[in-house]
Amino acid sequence: MQRAWRERNPQLRIKKAHEALDKSSECASAWILLAEEEATTILEAERLFKQALKVGEINYKKSQSLQHQSAQHEALHRRDTNVLVYIKRRLAMCARKLGRVKEAVKMMRDLMKEFPLFNVLNIHENLIEALLELQAYADVQAVLAKYDDISLPKSATICYTAALLKARAVCDKFSPEVASKRGLSTAEMNAVEAIHRAVEFNPHVPKYLLEMKSLILPPEHILKRGDSEGIAYVFFHLPHWKKVEGALNLLHCTWEGTFRMIPYPLEKGHLFYPYPSCTESADRELLPTFHELSVYPKKELPFFILFTAGLCSFTALLALLTHQFPEPMGLIAKTFLSTISAPFNFLLDKIESMLPSTLWHQLSRL
Numbered sequence: 383m384q385r386a387w388r389e390r391n392p393q394l395r396i397k398k399a400h401e402a403l404d405k406s407s408e409c410a411s412a413w414i415l416l417a418e419e420e421a422t423t424i425l426e427a428e429r430l431f432k433q434a435l436k437v438g439e440i441n442y443k444k445s446q447s448l449q450h451q452s453a454q455h456e457a458l459h460r461r462d463t464n465v466l467v468y469i470k471r472r473l474a475m476c477a478r479k480l481g482r483v484k485e486a487v488k489m490m491r492d493l494m495k496e497f498p499l500f501n502v503l504n505i506h507e508n509l510i511e512a513l514l515e516l517q518a519y520a521d522v523q524a525v526l527a528k529y530d531d532i533s534l535p536k537s538a539t540i541c542y543t544a545a546l547l548k549a550r551a552v553c554d555k556f557s558p559e560v561a562s563k564r565g566l567s568t569a570e571m572n573a574v575e576a577i578h579r580a581v582e583f584n585p586h587v588p589k590y591l592l593e594m595k596s597l598i599l600p601p602e603h604i605l606k607r608g609d610s611e612g613i614a615y616v617f618f619h620l621p622h623w624k625k626v627e628g629a630l631n632l633l634h635c636t637w638e639g640t641f642r643m644i645p646y647p648l649e650k651g652h653l654f655y656p657y658p659s660c661t662e663s664a665d666r667e668l669l670p671t672f673h674e675l676s677v678y679p680k681k682e683l684p685f686f687i688l689f690t691a692g693l694c695s696f697t698a699l700l701a702l703l704t705h706q707f708p709e710p711m712g713l714i715a716k717t718f719l720s721t722i723s724a725p726f727n728f729l730l731d732k733i734e735s736m737l738p739s740t741l742w743h744q745l746s747r748l
Contacts (some may be wrong), residue, residue, distance in 0.1 A: 586612030
């Protein structure tokens with residue numbers, strides 16, 4: 383199976399997984415690979431994951447009883463634990479995709495109780511998405527209260543879900559015209575601050591949520607705070623924002639205000655660390671080439687530099703044409719100057735005809 387996971391060709395990976403099962407039917411990782419790469423439907427993937435679960439539980443119990451015998455047995459137990467947690471999480475995701483949302487929620491809650499230290503697999507983010515599907519906003523708030531902690535790593539799901547819940551309390555009555563006259567209430571201020579916090583963490587998300595950029599299928603791997611994470615978040619959470627009436631309107635009115643607080647995001651952040659400059663190159667490897675990558679912050683040249691460059695280029699072009707074609711360029715220059723001076727000559731003639739001749743003579747002497 384180690385050779386199978388290292389193999390780049392999907393067909394060879396599947397072939398090696400079958401070879402591993404021929405040697406031992408108790409190879410849970412082989413069942414996982416077949417469920418993820420050979421299965422063509424979610425039902426088929428679920429069936430293979432259930433087979434992997436049977437094998438994974440057997441292996442987990444075996445290694446659990448031997449884990450204290452040596453360091454090798456302890457490492458084996460850690461591997462079997464990771465495999466078991468991964469399988470259960472994938473089964474919960476299959477149930478979610480098949481419409482059995484309540485069953486998926488229960489599976490995720492049980493998994494988080496059984497293995498409370500496994501935050502690395504982001505099971506709580508899958509739970510949040512399933513609870514939002516059920517519109518169980520109080521339960522979502524309870525999950526956020528536990529995981530939206532300053533000591534825990536953040537994600538677009540955590541930050542934008544917190545913003546959605548605070549926006550939900552005020553967005554149905556929010557009006558930018560009224561707010562500009564009377565000012566923001568405390569609840570509205572909290573919602574706007576939550577939106578600013580989310581946008582600072584991942585500034586790529588709003589354009590996808592507001593459908594200002596086209597959305598694509600999320601990549602297999604994502605980069606925190608990058609365009610790939612923004613695509614993955616919006617792909618699964620856009621329906622939940624649309625269910626909350628007025629939430630997208632509030633986001634549309636307030637999200638750009640974030641950038642006034644962080645004029646130099648690569649050097650200094652407001653609530654988070656400065657925005658990493660390496661996200662653009664990493665996202666280009668993760669996302670398909672046809673996708674127009676969202677870049678932050680945009681590298682825009684000042685107007686003065688653009689104007690100066692254009693003026694210099696135009697002057698150089700005129701000099702080159704004058705050197706190559708002196709007579710035609712001289713004729714063009716005369717025509718241009720006569721055209722420019724014609725209105726001034728007309729204006730002087732009018733002034734001369736209107737003023738008395740004696741006054742005009744005195745002015746000309748001056």
